[in-house]
Amino acid sequence: MLAGIDYFIVIAYIIGMLLLGLYFKKYVNSSEDYFLGGKSLPFWAIGMSIVVSDIGALDFVGVSGQAYRYGVSVGNFDWVGSVPAMLLAAFIFIPYFWRGGMYTIPEYLGRRYNQKVRTIASVTWILFFALDLGVLFWASAVLLNVLMGWPIWISIISTAGVVGLYTYFGGITAVIMTDVVQFIIMFIGGFALVFLSLYEVGGWDNMVEKISTMGPEYRNHFDIIQPQDTKSPFPWTGILFGLTFVMANAYMIGNQSIVQRCLTAKNEWHAKASMIFGSALKMFIPILVLFPGLMAVVVHPGLLDGDQALPMMIKSILPPGLVGLMFAAFFAGLMSSVDSLLNSTATLFTKDIYEPFIKKGADDKHYLKVGQITTLVLLVVGVATSPISSDFPGIYVAIQTFMSYFQGPIFAILLLGIFWRRTTEWGGLSALVIGIGFAIYLNVFKEQFFTIEDPFLYISWWSFLLSFIINMTVSLLTKKHSDEQLQGLVFSSKILVKNKTV
Amino acid sequence: MKPNEIDAGIKSAQINNALGVFIFIFGVIVLFAMIFTDTFIQHMTDMVAGLLLIAIGGGMIWRSRNIIKKLKANKE
Numbered sequence A: 001m002l003a004g005i006d007y008f009i010v011i012a013y014i015i016g017m018l019l020l021g022l023y024f025k026k027y028v029n030s031s032e033d034y035f036l037g038g039k040s041l042p043f044w045a046i047g048m049s050i051v052v053s054d055i056g057a058l059d060f061v062g063v064s065g066q067a068y069r070y071g072v073s074v075g076n077f078d079w080v081g082s083v084p085a086m087l088l089a090a091f092i093f094i095p096y097f098w099r100g101g102m103y104t105i106p107e108y109l110g111r112r113y114n115q116k117v118r119t120i121a122s123v124t125w126i127l128f129f130a131l132d133l134g135v136l137f138w139a140s141a142v143l144l145n146v147l148m149g150w151p152i153w154i155s156i157i158s159t160a161g162v163v164g165l166y167t168y169f170g171g172i173t174a175v176i177m178t179d180v181v182q183f184i185i186m187f188i189g190g191f192a193l194v195f196l197s198l199y200e201v202g203g204w205d206n207m208v209e210k211i212s213t214m215g216p217e218y219r220n221h222f223d224i225i226q227p228q229d230t231k232s233p234f235p236w237t238g239i240l241f242g243l244t245f246v247m248a249n250a251y252m253i254g255n256q257s258i259v260q261r262c263l264t265a266k267n268e269w270h271a272k273a274s275m276i277f278g279s280a281l282k283m284f285i286p287i288l289v290l291f292p293g294l295m296a297v298v299v300h301p302g303l304l305d306g307d308q309a310l311p312m313m314i315k316s317i318l319p320p321g322l323v324g325l326m327f328a329a330f331f332a333g334l335m336s337s338v339d340s341l342l343n344s345t346a347t348l349f350t351k352d353i354y355e356p357f358i359k360k361g362a363d364d365k366h367y368l369k370v371g372q373i374t375t376l377v378l379l380v381v382g383v384a385t386s387p388i389s390s391d392f393p394g395i396y397v398a399i400q401t402f403m404s405y406f407q408g409p410i411f412a413i414l415l416l417g418i419f420w421r422r423t424t425e426w427g428g429l430s431a432l433v434i435g436i437g438f439a440i441y442l443n444v445f446k447e448q449f450f451t452i453e454d455p456f457l458y459i460s461w462w463s464f465l466l467s468f469i470i471n472m473t474v475s476l477l478t479k480k481h482s483d484e485q486l487q488g489l490v491f492s493s494k495i496l497v498k499n500k501t502v
Numbered sequence B: 001m002k003p004n005e006i007d008a009g010i011k012s013a014q015i016n017n018a019l020g021v022f023i024f025i026f027g028v029i030v031l032f033a034m035i036f037t038d039t040f041i042q043h044m045t046d047m048v049a050g051l052l053l054i055a056i057g058g059g060m061i062w063r064s065r066n067i068i069k070k071l072k073a074n075k076e
Helices: A004-027 A031-039 A043-070 A072-077 A083-099 A105-112 A115-147 A152-201 A204-212 A236-254 A256-262 A268-282 A285-289 A291-299 A306-317 A322-358 A364-391 A395-404 A407-419 A425-444 A456-477 B003-036 B040-075
Strands: none
Touching: A004 A031, A004 A152, A004 A322, A004 B003, A031 A152, A031 A322, A031 A364, A043 A072, A043 A115, A043 A152, A043 A256, A043 A268, A043 A285, A043 A291, A043 A306, A043 A322, A072 A236, A083 A105, A083 A236, A083 A256, A083 A268, A083 A407, A105 A115, A105 A256, A105 A322, A105 A407, A115 A152, A115 A256, A115 A306, A115 A322, A115 A364, A115 A395, A115 A407, A115 A425, A152 A204, A152 A256, A152 A285, A152 A291, A152 A306, A152 A322, A152 A364, A152 B003, A152 B040, A204 A291, A236 A256, A236 A395, A236 A407, A236 A456, A256 A268, A256 A322, A285 A291, A291 A306, A306 A322, A322 A364, A322 B003, A322 B040, A395 A407, A395 A425, A395 A456, A407 A425, A407 A456, A425 A456, B003 B040
8 A cells, every 4th residue: 555655646646647738738729739739749759658658557567467477578579579660660651651641540541542441440440449448447447456445446437537638638749748757757767666676686686596496487587589389478489470570560650549649740850750769768668667577576476466566566665755656657657558549549530430431521620529529438438348358367468469450460551552552452451351350260269270378479470461462462463553543652762861841 | 930930939848848847846746755765775766766857857947948038039
């Protein structure tokens, strides 16, 4: 349970975030302000925002839990699973999205393929984000329950209330700027926890020695590369093919909540720089999220649920004041992930579903209102679906499982869409539909195909490969696009050297 | 500088100022929490974390107020 000062810090943080978020209301006058921050934000704020919304609550609790169970190999998600993909996004993909004045990734797919592809991709992301919201709310409830003793439903509803209010009024400017504060708090709180945890276990060498002598199940805890027959969800083949080649790229290039941030940049240079800056910051994340989980093996051996490792470490290691700071940091990560999903889903729904299908040609204020109402509806959906995530053994794996259904197919059509002029609308559509169906099939019958516990990395790889092949095959059999239709949508080496200011 | 660029600069500085105030206040609270710690290492950790937040927040306030002053002078 928290001491008085820690309660005060957490409450002050929550109220402060709310006030800060509401302050940005005055900068929202149009739908472009709400969804793209008026295209006026600097690279450093966007870079911090990308990192903090990505690591969020899931990494703090989930990755620490995975590090407790499986060791350092989970760190691959933030190194090879992020940095190369972010650089690829910065130099190749972001310039096309930014120059095209796009609001969403499905909007690009719609221009490159057809409206059906845009709609399917958008609906898929909306469904994923809605489920993701539930997982995030559940993650908050677990930590609040351990640290503050609040009932789960009370903590879910209070998180939803605070984040919902500032996202509703301030749009993406509030989302990104509160992320900057959250980033600073998270880094300071995270490094303090690592420092004190190292002190508690007697230094790195002492910790390695203790864990290595704890039994055969800890033999591979310090191997960043796991053998193919490992029982952990991170065999090297899955890390290389599923994570590095597919999921990382799909996440950094095809994830609306990440890419939308870059589209708020004041010019193309800032858009690219935000991703590059974010990739540099991302390299520190494993230190913050993985080490506390590892050190919990020594300090709290034998925990039944690995996801309890971080809350237990915070509770037992940190001094008064820093417990509050660290908890605020966790809460910051959670709020950041939630506000990103809310704003991105509102953007997807308004731009890809509402505007083309429900009410075309309305005035800008109308779409602004629709975006805000969608935010409120999503909050309710997220709160209502949060108990689903309690059925999964690890929060982080639950998210990866949801994502593996469609990350591979969407990345396959994005990749071919940019790099292969010959790909056609029917190629893209068939690859997307069959790829998602195949991923669901693999996940339902995973025991028959895979030996590891959670094969989400393999599922994303095989669904990507199938979508890639189908897209190429069907495209070769159908009518190709004209050069005019492809203008500004396919790769040209000029994009690497020229910046454009709008 | 064009008037719209000045306005954008002022907006950006106002945002940074607000962020700075928040971080600064939070740093003061963490620094205050030092009095509740038991050991020297805990004491120092609270102090370093609090001072870091105060430095970052204070720096943001100082820089953004300077920019606002400069841009408003340019505007006039």
